[in-house]
Each structure stands twice: as structure tokens, then as C-alpha cells.
Amino acid sequence: MNREGQFLKLEQREAYAVELIDVSTYYYGEKRPAITDINLKIPVNTLSLVVGPNGAGKTTLLETILGLLKPRRGRVKVFGHDMAKRAQLVRKMCSYLPQDFMKDSDEPFLVKDVVAMGIASNRDLGRLGEEDWRRVYEALELVGMLEFAERPVGKLSGGQQQRVMLARALVRRPRLLLLDEPFSSLDRESRRSISENLLPDLVESGCTVIMVSHDLTFKPTICDLVVRMESGRIVEVAEA
């Protein structure tokens, strides 16, 4: 069975996409943890919203889930895999949209190439085929950026760049999608379209979505779990 097949089989068995058990993460050289004693279970095929004020530890939580930050205490499991041992492999079925992603105007990367990297970074060898490029253009169309495919990404506005990065996250067809403030630079219409159409469709198709927002009033159309964070701790987990 190939690697993808193994993951599919595993995912069917696992009830939780993400499990954090007594997790505390520190930044290098810091004496105080950025997140403390986190216990959280995110079921598969759900959309969870992590809310809290700036500095609550929301981004640290996402980066700890992905293994980009190593927890000093506790365990992180994604689809049953221990991230301390298998982070690199697990990340191949995840997508991450970082916060405030903005490239300089002289960046030599075309929009279509940036999206294509989402597929290429999962490949061992070789060039992308016709089918891959079809996926790239599909993803760009989904976020309304198809007409900008040949433009350098640095020449786009913050909101447009954010949509390109969303296309890159989607083109990977992830099983776990981590979105860090995905709407921060978007206009109201784009927010509505993504929140009402795109995210529900993703969850419907079998993806687990974890979205971070500092906007306490914002809530997507469908939302299964709301996790409230303050000062690096989870203060409330509510089923929506």
C-alpha cells in the first residue's frame, strides 16, 4: 500500500484529527511558556475556531500542532501520529496559511508558480504534469485569482496575496487545514464567500479545518467547536 493509502486507512480509524495532551511550548530563550498545559481534541471532519485576543497563544498553538514549534512538555498527535516522531510525513497531508503573509514587490515568483509549489513540495521528483496545472488553475479560480495567474505575487495587494496563499493551501487537497487569521486582509465580500461557501464545502469533502481569529465577533456559517484562549491557556471549549 502506498503512503497516501496508509494515511487514508488511518484517518478512517482515527476519531480525532488533532490531540494535544498537557502541551506547553516555550520560545527559544524564554522562561515563560507561550502556551501552557493545553489539552484539546479536534474531531475529524469538523471546523474549529480558535479565538482570543492578541498574544493569547493562538498562532503558537497552530505551529505546535504542525510541529514547527516543539513542545517542551506534553504530546501532540495528528491523525494518531506522534508529531515528535513523524512530523515531516504528517505535514504532507496538511496545509497551513500563515498570518499576515506579505511578499515584497521585487519577489520573482509568479502567482501560478506559488500555488504550484503547494503540489511540488509534496513530490519526490520531477516536474508538474497537465493534471497538476489544471488543479492549480482550479484553485486560483476558487479564490477568484485566476486572472492574476501570470502576475508576480509581490505586485499584488495584501488581500490578493492572502487569497493566493489560500489557493496554495487548497491545491494540496489537505486533510487538515490550519488557517491563521485568514480574513485579516480580505474585503467583506471575499470573507462572506469563503466563510459561507468554501469552508463548508471543504469540511463536507472530508477536510478538518482549524481557524484562528482575534475577532471575537466573527463566526463562520458552520462551526463545530469554539476554543477560547487567553494568556497562553485554553479558557473555554464550546460546541457550537
Next chain:
Amino acid sequence: MISTLLLNSIIAGFIAGSLCGCTGTICGRMRLSTIAFTMAHAALAGSALSLLLGWNYLITGMLFAVFTAIILGPLSDILRISLDTASMTLFSIYNALTFIFLIMSPGPTLSSEKVGGILWGSILAITPTYLIILITISIIYVMVLQIFWGRISSILFDPRLAEAEGVNVKFYTYTLLILAGMIVVFTLKITGGFLVFSLLFIPSATSIQISRSLRGMILTSSIIGGLSSTIGILMSFILNLPVGSCIVIGAATIFAATSIASSIIRSRVIEGEGIEVGS
């Protein structure tokens, strides 16, 4: 005899220049310019040590360059200083060591042909064996880029995001740095240790002005690097000047010409847009 030497030099110069242009662009994109700069001077110190000990300068230079690439990251972590600070500290140490090794070398030092070759380059040092090794390195380099392009371009765009997508960023970064070290050591023979860095970064700076895509940048910087070397070698041969200096003058001339041309084109485009808007 002279024509064979010149031909070998031009071919070797073009290949080394292209490799330097390409690796300069990649290192620049990876924000590793200062590391590459330090590696170039590490190779110089290694080569100077080889003169003192009578060893093969390619091996010693390569060991120094690769060692630098490997230790810089952990060193900055242990000392809790930025990578740039660690690079510049090592750069100063390597410069000091270079002069100590050269002064301590047996025989007439700074005026000797061997020392001159290491410091400011020499086309006399280009042998058929050297040419074959250079061609082999360039084949390996192109193959690595071609095979792993998807992951490498992802790292060049954003290493943190590439890591989040499961790319082994450390592995590819070190592979590219080690290859850069090899290229620097081999180019050192042509341009000399003090000027090899210029051939890494002037073609890269030129390509930024004429290319919109990463592939375009790599391609143009390779061509500009190759052309600079060819012009420099011919200039050195005709005017009997140090080859390294002539190559850098060639690269700088192309850079200046491109800058002027691109600014003229840009101002015309803006003018055109202005007329369109006005009408």
C-alpha cells in the same frame, strides 16, 4: 599551445561563471549571502593553509568551506548571536588566517605564482583535469536543481512555509550550501579568493533587473556570470592584467549597462502609461 590554453580558460571560465551566477541567485534568495561570502573566504584560508603545508589546495579549501557551512547555524544558536554576526566574525578570522598562512608559507610568498593564483586568479592554473572536474560539478548541480526543483523553489519562496508543508528544509539548505562551497573553491582558481564573491553576486544583482520569474532569474544570472568570465579572461589575456579583476570589471560593466537600459525602459513604460491615462 597558447590558443589551447586560452580555449580551455574560456570554457572553464564560462562554466565557473555560470555556476557562480546561478548559486549566487539561489543563496541570495535563501538570505544566505553572508554565509556564501564567509564560505568564499573560508575557501581562501583553506587554500592558503595548503600552501603552508604543501597539501592539495582544492581539498583543503573545500574542507574549510563545507565546515563553515555546517558550523555556522549551530554556532549562532550556541552563542545566541544572529547568523550574520556569526558569519562576519568567522569572515574576519578567515582573513587573518589567510595572511598568517601566506606569510608562513615556505619560499617567496606574496610574489609567487601560486599565491597570486589563489589571491587574484590565474588562467595558467586551468588544466584539462580541472576542466573535467568543473564539468562534472556543473552536471551534478543542474541535476540536483532539476530533480528537486519543486522543493527547492518552495524553500526559496518561504522556508517556514516549505517546512510546514513537509519539506526537509535543513537537508536541502545544507546540500545547496555544500554545492555552493564546491563551486566557490573551483572558481577560486580563476577569479582568486578575494573576488570570487563578486562573481556570485553581481550577476544575481543584474538578473533581478531583467527577470520577473525565479527560473528567469537563475537562467539570466547564469548567462551573465558566464559572459562576465569570458569577457574578463579575454581582457586579461589581451591586456596582461589579473584575470579575477578583469572578470569583476566585466560583470560590473554588464550590471551598469543593464541598470541604465532597464531604467530607460521603465521610464518609457511609465511615460506611455501617462499618455494613455491622459488621453
